[in-house]
Amino acid sequence: MYMSLKRLLIGKPLKTRELGEQRLNKSKALAILSSDALSSVAYGPEQVLIVLATIGFTAFWYSLPIALGILILLIALIFSYRQIIYAYPHGGGAYVVSKTNLGEKFGLIAGGSLLVDYILTVSVSVSAGTDAITSAFPALHQHNVAIACVLVIFITVLNLRGVTESATILSYPVYLFVLGLFIMIGVGLFNIATGHAPAHAHPPVGTYVSGVSLFLLLKAFTSGCSALTGVEAVSNAIPNFQEPAAKNAARTLMMMGLLLAILFSGITFLAYWYGISPRGEETVVSQIASDTFGRGTLYYFIQVTTAMILVLAANTGFSAFPLLAVNLATDKYLPRMFSIRGDRLGYSNGIIILSVLSIILIVAFQGKTENLIPLYAVGVFIPFTLSQTGMILKWIREKPKGWKHRFLINLLGALITLLVVFILFTTKFTQVWPVLIFMPLIVLMFLRIKSHYDAVGDQLRIYESEASQPIKGNIVVVPVAGITKVVENSLAYAESIGDEVIAIYVAFDRESERKMEEKWKKWKPELRLFTFVSQYRSLIRPMGRVIDLIEEKADKHNYQVTVLIPQFITKKSWHYILHNQSGVLLRTYLLYRKNVIVTTVPYLFKK
Template sequence: MLLTKIKASIIGRPLKTEQLQEEKLPVWKALPILSSDALSSVAYGTEQILGVLVVAGAFALWYSLPISLAIVGLLTLLIISYRLIIDEYPGGGGAYIVSMDNLGWFAGSVAGASLLVDYILTVAVSVTAGTAAITSAFPILHDHRVAIACGFVLLIMVLNLRGLQESGTIFSVPTYLFIISIVMLVIVGSFKILFVDGGGTPPPITSHFPEGLTWFLLLRAFSSGCSALTGIEAISNATPTFRAPERKNAGRTLVILGILLAVLFGGISLLAYLYHLTPVLEETLISQIAEETFGRTAPYFFIQATTALILILAANTSYSGFPLLASIMAKDKMMPRMFTARGDRLNYSNGIIVLSLAAILLIIAFHGHTERLIPLYAIGVFTSFTLAQSGMVQRLLKRKPQGWKGRLAISLTGAIVTFIVLLIFAVTKFTEGAWIIIVILPVFVYMFSRIYKHYNAVADELRIDISAEKPQIKKQMIVLPVGGINQVVRNTVSYARSLDVDVVALYIAFDEEDAKRMKGKWNEWCPDIRLVIMRSRYRSVTRPLLRFIDKLPKYVGDRQVTVLIPQFIPRRWWHSLLHNKTALVIRFILLARKDIIVSTVPFHLKK
């Protein structure tokens, strides 16, 4: 009762199943929840490009502009492609469902693994990036970034356990404030450069490749900048969370996201170039741009605060996608069934908790460094992009609906471009950690296959022919382990007698005197039930019990043996910490035996 009250105070009162429709999201709430991941990548996408180009010197920084333009073009292509996926698959699941439906089990499992890894890394990357924004403004906190990041993950987990409506209301404000702050930064920064600084002095441009800049370095910068595209698939993955009409509302939200992302990302890239900025370890690029534009004044701290919030709360995108995808995959026998269960607040609470724990482990393992996580992050995203577009190509070629040629051109182009980006990532980021994802994805696929085979095997074994296989009656024999004579044993013996079957009590004695004393008491108290006493020189209870059970088949014949375990239940939960768990240990060990039935008779203490 106490735990129930504590739980209700943290995540809220349980909701009725009929209230599920009320938990669905309007566009204004869905945008901050499902787009915060993509929007937050504005804070580090340009920084990733410049971090690669700066190696080749100041002359190479100009190439950040055409690279950003190419990324915006790829963004437009993906927005159109995922708009088609929403129309075709309004049930959600994104790349997993598209791949499973059109490319087969293996492609579907790879897409599912990519998305699950993507969601986990989204939480880790977003929270560590948000923590970096805080430590940029307050450098004294830099050494505590891991603890701060883990604390934020736990906070977001609790907020999401409270349900979509509540988390949507809470997370919408920081997202809209971030959009306002970055739009303000781009407008004011551009105005300052053009009219206050007289157009500024952009870095020099050369007509040839600067020394040290190679095509490999350009491709590496492009692939790094493509981290700005992560998260745009979240809307198609979570289409069922929208209010009706789901397709229309999801499509509208996706288009709004595309426009916002193109404007914000392009604006930040332009300002970074015109301000001659490059990444530094202790300060983020957004922080540098804001300081150049406003100085360390109130607008600077407002931008830093909203950036930190959006980076941290961008993790909420995963809290919408991971649990839903895990539930879909669990229904397909690809993941444990526990992911299909809705919690008190009508969300998939098991998925939310597992996602949080996985993200915390990653943050600790990588010591809270965002740049170490992004190479892992993006390769999984583009794997799912490629499979989603390839699945749509296969679907359109097979069905050929009205207007299919135009859709095919879009999906085919998307598949080719995202596959090329995936290859670039795999090659350029291999030594930076991308190899981990290349190793992990096959492990996930193997795990899915084992789970799938297990569920099929269980289903085959449990399946019954109701016309031929009828319930059977078997003779019983009850073995009753006792540790003495008390009210718990009395309660269990009374129950055993009521079943009208053969009963034998078993007592484990540690010495001869103990055995004689128990035998005398038992004969006086319950002489009609036979007591077997076994001696244990090494004070073990389970070993003599197992030896006794092993010998039973010689004497009981075809009778079914049931071990009836007496157990008392303390009134207070903490009282159980004061007692031995002998009954639980016996039950745990005996459940592994195939030839017996194990049952517990509880006795509830009143004091």
């Protein structure tokens, strides 16, 4: 049943040699890796207006110079990450750059920040997409959290089906969204140029605004910088590109930057010209579309495609999180399960973990996008700053041909992103302070995992000076609960592998002990049976004491001790609950004994 459902949802397994067919061309890569950045234009300009609205409507003209500052930062980031792509063509982005040039701790901070950022990418994107849906259908507002969770599950299944299949499906909504916004911006600008749009709905540029402060403007700027999240995804996912991977990734990055700049500028300008004010029940994009087209077909086309890309923008997280987790797992900072490919050649463990954590966040924050965005921005701008700083040190240290202009690009990027991080902590400390707690915890977790793997490797490594002593024999201990076919089967196997076989029976009263000894003498007189009475009705402790004594004897003669546990296997799985699981408890207890081998002899029931 499980396997049939799995095949229906995910598809049949792919062979390893088909991995090359799972790589992306530029058009598909642009769709799945830039969907996060492109979708952020649906809420980035709105976040700027939400901050400015605290002063009043006349402050909305400040959205234009703020947008210009964000575009300058975007250009710096695009050219900076283009250099990272060529310098580190095997992917890893900010994590690899920081670890290589700044050291282990900074690399782990960048890696941990990005992992958290990708979790937030899914949560924010799906929450924003749900907001777009409920803006068009207000009756669904009360079901925001449930809708968001269902959408995360849908995207998870889509990604478990494989990279190319998900990219093929996702490319249509992304390009339809871009087309829809281009039409909306084009029609809006045409209406403005021809006088069909109101000319006095907005405050004039330069209008004096009482109460405005540098602190408020910087807060609005950092809020708008949420539109830049996802820019780094291409540099993390270079291995997913067709060859030449680095060249294709760089071109995809440049195209993403161009589209993002046009869409962000257009929406910001139209929101200003139309005098749009942010509302809790309707998004800014929805209001612009309504003013441009009315509530007709094109309006619903914009809303549907916006909702789709906001939801599917989560796919950037699903594309980049598993690959970053692979890099961390390869370096032993995350469990090795993250480096294992699933049936469809994707890193399914990373995909599933990302899905679960995202749903937990959505439920915890009740699907409120504005509560997640500050953490979202911090999670991406810390790696931005570290990666740019790492590249600065790389150019200074290596000094390749033409390094000075590359150095200046990364220096500009580092200074701006560092300023953004400082502003975020200054203006939104009450919202971003959790970063100061969970980031050290994440880095500590990475280091503890690495320490464990190093310790395991050291213990497994064979040293010539530590030659193992040869095993001269095997003492097999068989716990028995009575005289049955299960016990008979186990004893027969024990005699085939052991030089000495010892059976142990634990009774709860003297009468049961006496009866068992009498039966045993008639049934297997040639095998030794140890019997004990457990006054406290415990099986584990008496057997543990006996095994201790046998182990001491074995050590003296360089014998191995094997505890062979009889285990019957019921025909139906639910039958297990009808029987005691003392064998499972004993096996769990003995697995932690250093010099005892524990094995199970199954006996299958037919009915």
